[in-house]
Amino acid sequence: xxxxxxxxxxxxxxxxxxxxxxxxxxxxxxxxxxxxxxxxxxxxxxxxxxxxxxxxxxxxxxxxxxxxxxxxxxxx
Numbered sequence: 001x002x003x004x005x006x007x008x009x010x011x012x013x014x015x016x017x018x019x020x021x022x023x024x025x026x027x028x029x030x031x032x033x034x035x036x037x038x039x040x041x042x043x044x045x046x047x048x049x050x051x052x053x054x055x056x057x058x059x060x061x062x063x064x065x066x067x068x069x070x071x072x073x074x075x076x
Contacts, residue, residue, distance in 0.1 A: 020050065023055040049074050
């Protein structure tokens with residue numbers, strides 16, 4: 001089972017359910033690893049956050065929102 005399937009199963013979601021960006025509320029198209037796998041992050045649902053393409057790109061290109069902000073959003 002891949003990390004997306006685990007996320008949906010954990011939150012009791014169906015494949016057709018729509019996720020919303022944790023930053024701006026738009027439709028999310030990415031399940032982002034808060035701590036990158038290359039930096040020791042895991043596929044655990046606690047390390048995943050839904051992001052729209054704009055917020056995902058903004059994080060990767062300008063670090064906005066930064067990792068600490070994403071962690072706070074995940075807890076709320």
